[in-house]
Amino acid sequence: MAKMLHSMIRVSNLDSSLQFYHDLFDLEVKRQIEFEQFSLTYLGNHACDFELELTYNYAQQAPYELGNGYGHLALGVDDLAMVWEKASKLGYAPMDIKALYNQAQLVAKFFFIRDPDGYHIEVIERNATFG
Template identity: 35%
Template sequence: MQFRFCHNSVNVLDLERSLEFYRTALGLVPVKRKEFPEFTLVFLGDGKTEHLLELTWLHDRKEPYDLGDNESHLAFRVDDLEEAHGLHEAMGCICFENKEMGLYFIEDPDGYWIEILRQKQ
């Protein structure tokens, strides 16, 4: 028996705002969409790996999600950390930096943190 990663899921309050954020900040694009009466699922991909990010939008949800201590996060590697940092700085979404470790975090519209790491050489 062998397992492999398929996708991660996050709940979003405003689907269009989240789609724009993930496209602009990380280059993720929709690869699959499933519509249901009460909710919509949109799966985003990077075009390089099979791993997907599932955005779950509950149509009737009006209040922001309680993320607790928000210790869980997604992580992305990027080939040009300085260029990515400039983009995210211009977007105003950097929420934490650790220059010693060579990484930083951005925050999506729903408050989820995303770690940005330099591509391994």
């Protein structure tokens, strides 16, 4: 059986990205591998083994083109309102909190936010569907 290990995104400013993911989701650097032209930084926390890989290409000058194929990365939190408030106070401009229902049954409470490179991050309050 296969095991999900990590998802990778390219970042234009490693320090800004590290700050964003630490500030809002308590993701810490688990390991970092330096190469001549780029670095790979793996972020994670005690909640699960899955990691976010930040690839930082030293010579990249232009912003990355995110395209229209990528959707979003989703992170589950215990207190959605608290994370929204924190993101707002830190100037990260979270979108409004929304609720998704299916036949009057709550499926999810969530909001979207963009990381420093413009990647969409969905922040979902943990529940029976999204543990």
